[in-house]
Amino acid sequence: MCVPGDRPGRTTGGEALGSERRREREKEQRRSAILRAARKEFFEKGFRSVTVDTIARRAELSKGAIYLYFKSKEEIYAQILLRDIDKFHDRVETLLDTSKSASDNLRQYADVYAAFFLSDRELFRIFMNFMLQHNPVNFTPNINDHIVKSTNQTVIIIEQILQMGVNRGEFPPDLNIRVCRNALWGLLNGIIALHIFSGREETREERVRTQLREGLEVFIKGLRAV
Amino acid sequence: MCVPGDRPGRTTGGEALGSERRREREKEQRRSAILRAARKEFFEKGFRSVTVDTIARRAELSKGAIYLYFKSKEEIYAQILLRDIDKFHDRVETLLDTSKSASDNLRQYADVYAAFFLSDRELFRIFMNFMLQHNPVNFTPNINDHIVKSTNQTVIIIEQILQMGVNRGEFPPDLNIRVCRNALWGLLNGIIALHIFSGREETREERVRTQLREGLEVFIKGLRAV
DNA sequence: GAATGATGGTCATTAACTGACCGATGGTCA
DNA sequence: TGACCATCGGTCAGTTAATGACCATCATTC
Structure with a gap:
């Protein structure tokens, strides 16, 4: 130089x-x-x-x-998201426990999912935005892909659990996995969103968890009875 | 600007x-x-x-x-010495314990003195050089004064202990404190120097301490019998 | 629709750091 | 003895990191 x-x-x-x-x-x-x-x-x-x-x-x-x-405010934001999303990805990836029933796996999944997003509300907003295909911040294509891939992965895990339940005879063999997966995913996000976007800031975690569990039990009962 | x-x-x-x-x-x-x-x-x-x-x-x-x-290699050296010397000064200053006998105070003093210098041989070299009035490094007058003052302080502590012993009747009333102080100081430094300057690097602390204690007991016995 | 205020991004300037170089010093060998 | 060499404290031209006044833009107000 x-x-x-x-x-x-x-x-x-x-x-x-x-x-x-x-x-x-x-x-x-x-x-x-x-x-x-x-x-x-x-x-x-x-x-x-x-x-x-x-x-x-x-x-x-x-x-x-x-x-x-x-190089920009957006880049900082993206870097933070990538780090957090990878963290979440790691958590979810090791979640599947084949020694337990599919129902218990779903309960475990709901717990981890809720815990993660309740500790980071802003992160939940971003995830939602990505899932619903309209992102407020313009990330570079690379980053976009990474986030989309990671978010999709979380949904696939639900699919795997459901499949496991079908294979073991825990759920009916003619279960429409794709539909059930979306329904469950919607259930989880719906309850969390309800609290996070409710306006009141002091949402108590315990209350959300209880609601999630109750909703999940209804869902599982429904699954079995299809 | x-x-x-x-x-x-x-x-x-x-x-x-x-x-x-x-x-x-x-x-x-x-x-x-x-x-x-x-x-x-x-x-x-x-x-x-x-x-x-x-x-x-x-x-x-x-x-x-x-x-x-x-601003110079000397200044770095001086800064280190000042810090260490002040540390030593603080240790020695709180040493005098009037609830104990003068003899015990002398023993305590010897322990602290030995511990300090055995953990920092180079520091001992510097102290010696100052005490003997020929310093190898040219410090600024300020630093010189500070070091001289601190080193002198350590000798004065011995004097105070001896005085305490005389006042309490533990040592004879006609004790020549100045002479005894120098003798004891010489005894301590002599034994430490013997080991530090002996050439062999692996001087074991325990051995020096034992010798110091033995020498000190002889000295105290002598003091009482004057 | 001009004035205002806020904010993402730029760049001239300054502060911190680097390491090749210099001069002094001490040791070596013819 | 003196030319030579190596070493090392200290210097400084040059490079890299950081600063904050400034600019362009856009939303808001009057």
Whole structure:
């Protein structure tokens, strides 16, 4: 990296000392600090009403510095979502337990699903938006695909559980899995959405869980009786 | 801080955002990191054979950066010494326990003294050099004074203990405190020095302590019999 | 529909850091 | 003894990271 007017023999070569590792590390830490700060902001106020300035202030940086690490406000948001979605994906992926009944698996699924979204309401909004095919933030195609794929995966798990129930004779053999899957998924999201979008902020988790369980039991009973 | 050729209205004013606090904090951390690295180096190899480059490498910085925080190798050394000496000073200052006998106080003193220097041999070298009035490193007068004052303080504590013993009749009333103080101080340092300067690096603390205790008992017996 | 205010993004300027270089010093060998 | 060499404290031209005043844009108000 030399400028034309350099004095000869005074160029800055590639770093030989151990400081490059340190700088790499510190850069990564700054990046994380921004994401941490932004996450808090986004999940407190939602995408629109958060300003880059407040993120910067929370991360104890200037606005300009934010743009050294991310190329837009959208990108920050996307990065946070990707991280959270992957976390959720991991949780859900290891959920299927073949040693238990299909019904118990459905109950377990509902628990994990509710716990995750009740701890991150904003994340639930985004998921909903993606599922319903109208996203408010314009992500790059790559990111879009990733989110869509991950969200779809959660639905597929329900399908797998239902299939397991059919194979074992727990549910009737002529069960329309596709329809039931959508119905159950709608049930879960409906109850959660009801509370999250109700306007009142102080939704108690326990109450949502109880409702979910009750709804689920009705659903399972229905499944068996088809 | 404007340069003559500035575009008007594009000056950088005083910082209003919260990043100044962060920068202050990080600067302090860098400083500490350098001191930590330097301390390890100095106390492994001694002042002379440590290079500024190795300190820099250990602190994961460049040599130039070191000189942004300290103006010379000597200053780094002095800062470390001041910190350690103050620590020692604090330890010794709260040592005097008037509820115990003077003899026990002397034993306690010897223990603390030995523990401190056996954990930092290089520090002991420096103390010795100051006590014997020939210091190998040229500190600024301020630092010199501070070190001399602190080192003297440790000797005065011995004097106070002896005085306490005389007042209580534990030691003879005609005891020459100045002479005894120097003798005891010499005894302590002699035994420690013997081990630290012996060449063999693996001096075991326990052995030094035992010798110190034995020497001290002989000395105390002598004091009483004067 | 002009004025206003808020906000995402830019860029001239500054601060932090880097490492090749310099001069002094001490050791070595002809 | 003096030319040579290696080492090391300290310097500084150059690079990278960070700052915040500014700009363009868009929604809102009057």
